[in-house]
Amino acid sequence: MPVRSYNVLVVGLDGATFDLMLPWIEQGHLPHLNRILRSGARSRLESTIPPITPCAWSSFMTGKNPGKHGLFDFIEPDAKGGFQFTNASYRDGETIWGCLSRHGRRVGVVNVPMTYPPEPVNGFLISGLDTPHEHSGYMYPVEIRQELKDAGIRYRIDQQHLGNMRTNARRRQQLASIFDAETSRTAALQKLSDGRDCDFRMIVYGATDQVQHHFWHFMDETHDKYDADGAKEFRHAIRDTYMHCDEQLGLLLDECDDDTIVIVMSDHGFGPMSNVRLRMNQILRDAGLLTFDEAAAPGRMKQAVAGWIDRLLRSTLSSDMKRTIAGLFPRLRVWFENLDEAKIDWTKTSAYVNEAYRSSPAIWLNRLQDSSDAEVRRMRDDIEHLLLSLVDPKTGGSVISTCHRPQNIYHGPHTAKAPDLLPSWWEDGFLLDQSVAGPNGPPAVERSTAPLEGGVEFAASHRLDGVLMMSGGPIRAEFEFENARIIDVAPTVLYLMGMPIPDDMDGRVLVEALDEEFVETNPIDFEQVEADSIDDSDDARRGFTQDESELIAKRLQALGYIK
Structure with a gap:
């Protein structure tokens, strides 16, 4: 086989799982994914720990573990004891499209999460869900915004109102809106690629993730909260979402020539959550590791009223009305949102969980305290023992099976920034609920x-x-293999494009999925990359303004990630 390089198209299906995809392929529902499956190689793709969007997509685009790139979540602690939202400027390391641009290759990137603010590339880039607002500068170069507008393409960043899905009519409306948004992404990639000969193109469809989060209990009769009545209309909502994304894939495949390799991937898998609810800060309080500021904390009745009013307003007010109220009465909004939160006395707290951010519960030690290494190890040991001893009130079994420590799963200069303990929610299926201060709160x-x-x-x-x-190309046909990791995709893409692989990447080339003769003819080449100096100062980051942070919070709240 002659020495050559290929163009590459990467299609991300956020949260896609073979558990659903393979049966639907066999049933004939996903013909274009079937084309990829039958003509190529497949493997389950191990995500990061934890398997969440910012961490996983950042590891994909850099080929590095989170200890090197430094993006562990949508949030991270700030210097004042609170939390701040992260974006692409908080990540260390060169992205795959940055590497390709440096070598003169042309790239086109659409909707990959954690790409705001958009970096200058040799081509075009539209950033993903960490974009604060549609009026933000989330396209590079800036003139492509007008180009899309002139073409009649109304590009949307992400879904804004998933939190309104209290009725079947609103669920119907949201599904239609999600499908329209993904259609516009495809149209944007096609339009911007027309006349721009891109060597590498990538697009991520977020619909699979969003719909699985909110519609799984209509599909799965074994779910703890299976909704038989809602299933009459929405049993196939997730399957229909995969089918819509499959149609978008088909449009892109029709444009590919024989010199293009197609990669379909997801940043993590998906599965049902149980009805187990944990109030982690109550657990830490009962162990003497956290103290609530009960003088500042709302009572249980106020929290309940706040939650009820929130649900009522979300379900009755239009989007424009909500925006108007938020703009006219910002202090009222802050006061109201603070009602639904148990306050922490930081002077008497050693460990805590940010319960407002419920998608990935993590234990943080209070870094405002001056603790020795021995004290930190002891606290981690005590908290791990505490969490592993929690008992399911129904089965009597363990609620948490594993607690991961950063030094055991990460390596690199940013490891110390990681949470101190990561309970294995992705294996155990529990959800975080809001703690209540005071002696008469709900069970932990x-x-x-x-x-x-x-x-x-x-x-x-x-x-x-x-x-x-x-x-495509040298990819082995109808071949199944194992042990692929999300950090392996970037070096594999670079190799297939005839590029040297930066020697600071942690991933490897997936040679087992490639034709042996091609690998023998094309030895893997590496390039030495000088380690960047680590600069975590505010000047090194394009942090969000207060207004942008509020917009990001609202988007994550709409998606269900924060309370």
């Missing part, structure tokens, strides 16, 4: 018997294993 561990709250409470969430399918 309980089984929720209330119907699932549409658009607010996750029916399903992430799993460690995503999907990887590759087709």
